[in-house]
Amino acid sequence: MYTSNSKTKDLIKHNNQAQFKPYQIAGQFTVTDTGYFNTGIGDGVYAVLERNHKFIDTISLFYNVKSISPNRFLYLTVEGYGQAKREDSNPKYKKSIYGSEKSYVILSGEKKTRISDINREFDDYFSSPQVINNKIYFWAIKKLDSSGRIQVSAAQFDPNSNSTENHYLMNDILETDDGGYYPPPILKKDTICFVFSKKKQWKFSPSFNLYK
Numbered sequence: 190m191y192t193s194n195s196k197t198k199d200l201i202k203h204n205n206q207a208q209f210k211p212y213q214i215a216g217q218f219t220v221t222d223t224g225y226f227n228t229g230i231g232d233g234v235y236a237v238l239e240r241n242h243k244f245i246d247t248i249s250l251f252y253n254v255k256s257i258s259p260n261r262f263l264y265l266t267v268e269g270y271g272q273a274k275r276e277d278s279n280p281k282y283k284k285s286i287y288g289s290e291k292s293y294v295i296l297s298g299e300k301k302t303r304i305s306d307i308n309r310e311f312d313d314y315f316s317s318p319q320v321i322n323n324k325i326y327f328w329a330i331k332k333l334d335s336s337g338r339i340q341v342s343a344a345q346f347d348p349n350s351n352s353t354e355n356h357y358l359m360n361d362i363l364e365t366d367d368g369g370y371y372p373p374p375i376l377k378k379d380t381i382c383f384v385f386s387k388k389k390q391w392k393f394s395p396s397f398n399l400y401k
Contacts, residue, residue, distance in 0.1 A: 215254040215262060223250060224284030226267055227277045230366060233290065234282070235267040246301070249290050255320040260298055261348055263320055266291045290368075293318055295325075295348060308346065308353055315363070316344075319373040321381055322395065324348070326374040328383070329355050330363075337363045343374070343383045345397045356399050358383065358391055 211221045214236075222237040234250040248254065252265040269288040278285035292303045292313050304311045304318065310329040311318075318327040329344035339362070342355040363370075375382050380400070381393040392400045 215256055218245065218254055218262075220250075222284070223282070224286065225273070225279035225282040226269065226286050226288035227273050227279075228289045229287075231368075232279070233267070235269075235286075235288065238264070245296070246294065252290075257295070257320050257325065257348055258323050262296045263293060263318065263325060264296070265293050297348070304346070307351065308344070310342070310344070310355070314368050315371055317369070317371050317373040319375070321374065321376050326381060326383075328371040328374075329353075333360070339363055341371070343391055343393065343399075354397055356391070356393070356397075359385075359389065 209222045211219050213219055217240055219239045220236045221239050224235055226233055226235050236248050236250040238245040238248050238254070246264065247267045247269070249265040249267050255263045257263055267288050268291040269286045271287050273285040273287050277287070290313075292305060293311075293316075295302045295304060304316075304325070304327075305313055308329070310331050311327060312330045315330055316327040318325050320326075325346040325348065327344050327346070329342040331340040331342070332338075333340055338360065341358050341361050343358055344353055344355050346353045372384055375384065379395050381395070381397070383391045383393075394400065
């Protein structure tokens with residue numbers, strides 16, 4: 190079971206320089222603070238998330254909180270490493286830290302579970318999960334060797350049954366640090382689409398059968 194990173198929470202608390210007006214997201218959560226994080230090779234905006242005045246986690250505001258079902262949600266955590274130097278800060282925000290996007294977490298009631306803890310082919314950096322019709326769709330990545338060769342599959346995770354169904358798509362070589370290399374799956378009408386390029390697209394039915 191995953192527990193939130195208290196180090197990041199304390200870091201943000203000590204870096205609080207201005208009064209922040211909380212606001213709600215996803216119906217039942219409150220964002221109590223936001224700020225900038227610098228990863229060294231990229232950046233983003235973090236949000237401190239609470240529910241019923243209880244700290245939940247520090248999340249990526251770009252990914253936000255996605256509702257899977259009325260009491261089950263998906264978000265991407267941010268882990269902080271220290272206050273950012275002035276040259277690495279963003280003047281648009283009162284708070285800037287060194288940090289990185291860390292883990293995709295399913296929150297069910299009070300229980301937090303990393304997807305990577307229950308599916309060994311889920312990669313927090315490359316799998317690009319998307320919530321569609323109460324399930325989580327992502328690119329499943331199986332390492333074949335140490336040279337970067339991988340096997341890529343389309344995956345459907347059902348949180349109710351805690352089961353994953355895969356369809357093999359292709360072999361590939363990972364030679365990039367682009368986290369968007371595999372774009373999130375999308376829903377077009379009732380078709381679930383995994384789009385890698387114009388020539389490499391796969392379409393699935395609502396029951397996750399591959400269209401020929």
